[in-house]
Amino acid sequence: MQLSISVYKFYRLTVTATCPMNLKLFPMDTQKCQLEIESYGYTANDTKYKFGDNQDPNSAAVAFSPNISLPQFELTYYKVNYRNAVTTSGVYERLSFEVVLTRNLGFYLMNIIIPSILIVTISWVSFWLNREASPARVGLGVTTVLTMTTLITTTNNAMPKVSYIKGLDYFLNFCFVMVFASLVEYAVVSYLNKKMAQQRERRRKLGEQAAPxxxxxxxxxxxxxxxxxxxxxxxxxxxxxxxxxxxxxxxxxxxxxxIQPPRMVPAMGTWPAPFGKVKRPPGPCRACTPAKIDKYSRYFFPITFISFNIIYWAVMWYQSWQVDLEGYVKISNDENKTTMVNTTVAPVTTETPSFSEY
Incomplete structure (x- = not known):
């Protein structure tokens, strides 16, 4: 008599796993998290692992519960697979479960992106204020710079420390440059305004001292x-x-x-001689008055910021779709519930070699 026996073992495991993330496109990034199951002491000759009852990667071995929600991510695709891992101690069968998580933009849009845009827009108000109102313009510029600095610091403290530049860093740093440039713009306007006032005062004094x-x-x-x-x-x-x-x-x-007496010229010169200094034609720098700088800034700053946002979000949106999803299965959404992940894997079947009993 020959008897074939299959031994089944069931384990209930709660796994807390980590997922390495690439934050270069944050907050429009897509992450791939992988969970692998492998025997520690038995090689492929002793045990065989598989999902469900067959080796079909698209089988219903992985179940997703719609009652569990993730606050920052949305579950979009998954893939199950198995392969042999070759090590120095032998060949081991390894089960692999990979899930694709797409980050939700809503939280960052309401708490970081929109406030940053409003802070930059508030800094443009100084271009419409009187250039003689130094306390108002300086106070507005310093306030926007400090607010933007606080927002950047708070955001970075809540993020993982990485050695590369994240996608959100480009946006926040450009917003900081915009509010800082508006403060520098008033510094230039104030300097030119003061210089022109000194020139007018000097000409007035010369006119009073000269005898008619x-x-x-x-x-x-x-x-x-x-x-x-x-x-x-x-x-x-x-x-x-x-x-x-x-x-x-x-x-x-x-x-x-x-205003001034005639100037003496050589014998071959023209008469009457020109008075005072010979005026040079106005150059590009001489035409930059404080009023013109404020006028041009009212158009230059908004156009620059809008152009940056169009290019930035277009590039971020395009890069977020450049994810290799070949071989992945799309997770269908429930009609009445939001589909989220419950990382419960179907029982793993371990088969031992058949033996005969006489």
């Missing part, structure tokens, strides 16, 4: 005959010498007051 001088101005230049010559010699003398000048009786002339 009058000189003739001729309208009928074509009627002037003769030559005009200017001599500059050592020592004081007459401002100009005119030789052989015939003034026609119909020539119209009048006197105008001068």
């Amino acid at each position: 001088v009058e000189m003739p101005v001729f309208y009928n230049h074509a009627a002037l005959k003769g030559t005009m010559r200017h001599d500059r010699l050592n020592g004081p003398r007459s401002p100009h010498v005119m030789n052989s000048v015939d003034m026609p009786p119909e020539c119209e002339c009048r006197t105008i007051p001068l």
Whole structure:
């Protein structure tokens, strides 16, 4: 008589497992968490592990309970598999269960992203304030910078310490640069405004100190005959010498007051000489007035921030979909309940070799 016996062992295990995560796309990241089951002391020649009653990876060996919810993730795909693990002590059969978790953006959108956008928008209010209102503009700029710093610090303290830059770090750091740039903008406006006020005060004082001088101005230049010559010699003398000048009786002339006395020029120069310093044409820097800087900032800052958000969220959304899901099974949602994960695996069957009894 020959008898074949199969021995079944059932174990109820509660496993607390860790999942290594890649946070480069946080908070729009997708994580793959894997749980592996393997015999410690029995090789593949002694035991065979499998999910359910067959080796079909898509079998109903893994059950998901809709009554358990995850606050930050949503269960989307899963995959079960088995393979042989080769070690120095032998070949062992290993069961593998892998689940795909997609992070929910709602919490971070309401607590981090939207407040950051509002803080940046508040910093733009200073562009519409009077540039003479230093306490208001400085106070608004410093407040937004400190608020943004606090938000970044709080967010980083709640996150794992990683050596690379997370996706959210790009957004928060750019928001900080925007609010800091608005504060620097007022510093530039205040400096230029003060410099222009000093120049106006200097010109006013020079105008008060200069004595008024009058000189003739001729309208009928074509009627002037003769030559005009200017001599500059050592020592004081007459401002100009005119030789052989015939003034026609119909020539119209009048006197105008001068802020500064006429400047002496060489004999071959033109007369009358230009007064004061020769004005240069306004360059690009001379045209940057405080009013224009404030006016341009009202458009430059919002356009820059909106453009960054369009590019940032487009790239993040595109990268979040670049996940290899080949061989995974999509988890169907229940009609009345939210599908979440209950990491309960069907009993693992351990088969021992058959033996004969005589």
